[in-house]
Amino acid sequence: MTDSEVLLETPLASLHRELGGRMVPFAGYSMPVQYPAGIMAEHLHCRAQASLFDVSHMGQAELVGEGAAAALEKLTPADVQALKPGRQRYGLLLNEAGGIVDDFMFANLGDRLFLVVNASRKHIDLPLIESVLPAGVTLRPLPDRALIALQGPAVAALVPTTLTFMGIAEIEIAGIKVLASRSGYSGEDGLEISVPADQAEALARALLAMPGVLPAGLGARDSLRLEAGLCLYGNDLDETTSPIEAALTWSIGKRRRTEWNFRGADVVRDHLDNGVKRLRVGIRPEGRQPARGHTVIQKDGAVIGEVTSGGFGPTIGAPVAMGYVARDAAADGTAIDLIVRDKPLPARIAPMPFQPHRYAR
Amino acid sequence: MTELKFSKDHEWVRLEGGVATIGITDHAQSALGDVVFVDLPEVGRAVTIGEAIAVVESVKAASDVYAPIAGKIVEVNSALVDNPGLINTEPTEGGWFFRIELDGALPDDLLDADGYAAFVDTLA
Incomplete structure (x- = not known):
């Protein structure tokens, strides 16, 4: 992104300004990184009550027609x-080499599939999906819909639904018809709410008027997902990373492991059968000093990997990170050194999530 | 209380009897956000103007802190190790970083409070 490029705005742009959001460029959009409360307070509030995040920059789309599910399974x-x-x-969407093109959510709405992809990848994902569709299956991007995440332990009482974790339905909130899924990116219970763009601000205002709901920016979204051990595409996942290396093997369907009929299946199968050279792991630095993305990881003086996401976990009260290390150094408890500003910072491989998930299963 | 001087790297300097107490400005702490860690220089180290001698980490990012004057580090604020949030809550008091025994005169490009406020306005 260069300064000369115009940043896109979400339907909540004027609300962000009214709330004092500090706007930064993100994936081509002007997005609030934080509000006046600050990242720490916004993060802790989400864990304690309920926070509203504007994630309208993400790509929403529908896949319609006989054979839509089978078509998506090609990728x-x-x-x-x-x-x-x-x-x-x-x-996960894969390339021919078994690398991850994007991670995404898909839902069965009965007569169609509903997709949510990353903002930074939608220009790649949507043409890719389009390219594998048979006659009769249509991809419909939904640029006129906003996406609002309401996350935190108070959400279930504020917006009661019959949904369980990863359930999705058309419901009404404050008189507005929305598509809500019981999911999110914080590790907490909550909803992700797809709403027509022209009703997004009214919905956001109605949610913010509920007791204990405060706005939170992308900064808190990032620290929350890191504590929850969830991947950020572009940091922790990219086109050179396989699902097995990324420790996302669980996202591969059991039936799919007998058919091997998706793009990149050869590499994925090889990684499953013969193991991988590197693995995504959790990392706990000693002391209070955070290690950021791209920090080199050493063990006994030899380079064994790199941090892909790292920062301070406000709920943990300590720095947390994730990254990739050589397979033989990936066991929990393994002592490693993170090279921060040319000095070794002692750390250990640690289980994720750092903060237990509290989903409504 | 001696008047504060300010650098364009967003540090404040309070010179008292040849020793300058130094920290980051309210503008700087606000831009950084919640501070979670500081890496302070060693006492006794000789520093030159513009040298990166400390690091301040917020939830978001790491930033260098530069020596706004030349001299020798004579004291660091060890309270920041356990309570780096002091930098946010009282940036020009309890949130000070280090003290430098001034070598020579104060650089003449340090700003007074009005000059610094005007400088910050040009950044917006």
């Missing part, structure tokens, strides 16, 4: 065809 090792109506699942 993802997830089981799309067995997903029941009213359910949502996490999946």
